[in-house]
Amino acid sequence: MERYDFDAPVDRRGSHSMKFDAAAAMGKREGLLSMWVADMDFTVPPAVVEALHQRVDHAVFGYTNPWDGYREAVVSWMARYGWQVSPNWIVPTPGVVFALAMAVRAFTEPGDAVVIQRPVYYPFTNVIERNGRRVANAPLAYQDGIYSIDFDALEQTIQESGAKLFLLCNPHNPGGRLWTRDELARIAEIALRNDVIVVSDEIHMDFVRPGYEHTVFATLDDQIAQRCVVCTAASKTFNLAGLETSNIIIPNGELRRVFKDAMHATGTNRPNVLGLVATEACYRQGAEWLAQLKKYLEGNWALVESYLAEHAPQLHLVPAQSTYLAWVDCRELGLYGEDLRALIEDEAGLWLDLGDMFGPEGDGFIRLNLATQRATVQRALTQLTDAIARM
Ligand SMILES: Cc1ncc(COP(=O)(O)O)c(C=O)c1O
Structure with missing residues (x-):
């Protein structure tokens, strides 16, 4: 059975992707680690x-x-x-x-x-x-x-x-x-x-x-x-x-x-x-590829859960029963709207979907797209928790 390597880096820059090539057009500064829009950094089944x-x-x-x-x-x-x-x-x-x-x-x-x-x-x-x-x-x-x-x-x-x-x-x-x-x-x-x-x-x-x-x-x-x-x-x-x-x-x-x-x-x-x-x-x-992908994503979920619990217990990962989108309750930080944006983008260097985009009920939350290489998830978590530690 063919094994798919979801850890293999995929460089999407220069492919006109919204996630990696549209920062300036969307009013974001260059160089942010992008984990917002819901597509994946994986190549499709061969x-x-x-x-x-x-x-x-x-x-x-x-x-x-x-x-x-x-x-x-x-x-x-x-x-x-x-x-x-x-x-x-x-x-x-x-x-x-x-x-x-x-x-x-x-x-x-x-x-x-x-x-x-x-x-x-x-x-x-x-x-x-x-x-x-x-x-x-x-x-x-x-x-x-x-x-x-x-x-x-x-x-x-x-x-x-x-x-x-x-x-x-x-x-x-x-x-x-x-x-x-x-x-x-x-x-x-x-x-x-x-x-x-x-x-x-x-x-x-x-x-x-x-x-x-x-x-x-x-x-x-x-x-x-x-x-x-x-x-x-x-x-x-x-x-x-x-x-x-x-x-x-x-x-x-x-x-x-x-x-x-x-x-x-x-x-x-x-x-x-x-x-x-x-x-x-x-x-x-594509069924076998999907089965392997889902196993890989489970590893990403486990990483987010354990890393946040250890390094940023003020953040609460809302338990996801489906999707590859981590919805994190950051309200214990006391930051909302522009203040939360400043922490995520200016301090942590991340481009995420901020919760208030989903309605005022989402203010104080962030959404991270986990459909990416584990090393990228780790980098994002480190940037996020380091920024919180500096607060
Ligand atoms: C719930 C939901 N519906 C629809 C879409 C987008 O669908 P499409 O690209 O087919 O318009 C998304 C993408 O993130 C989604 O999360």
């Missing part, structure tokens, strides 16, 4: 490079429709989660955030409210507000270092705002929670009772950590499957974000039609051929 090479060697890149093999590969990947998907439910889109925006346009009118649970991945807010809709925030509860859902408050938010759409993040970015089947069932009950469509963003589904199980929202029961949109992609799992391809799965024919109409209204009709080639290759041939 079989994916091979599949792309083969397609590139054909040397013609005309308009292309999604083909059966791509759909079958998505169907078989979803079967890993006990979900029987019909091939025609799959709508490829240029990204999950694009799909969230399309859902907002398809299923609501300008001025309508859309429910989200902050702190949450900031494009959730953007796709609502930039389409002239209102955010109805039902913040997650945070107690004893763990996030949970206040179901009464969620239902109250839905009823008071009149929202008919809920953007759910499962697994939750940045809180790291993987919602249990029971929690999802309660969400489904509330959604059905209040006639709400649920868009479940499951882009991080494959990073479920040992001891946990990912439940696809649509597998709860047939009734909720008919009222939801599930967003999946190989992009996060296999590091294909630049190929801008995702698989949006919509079991209900009418919801699918309305969603596609919204998409076609933007002039977006056909997917990127290389994105589909790579997606198919990942789902067919």
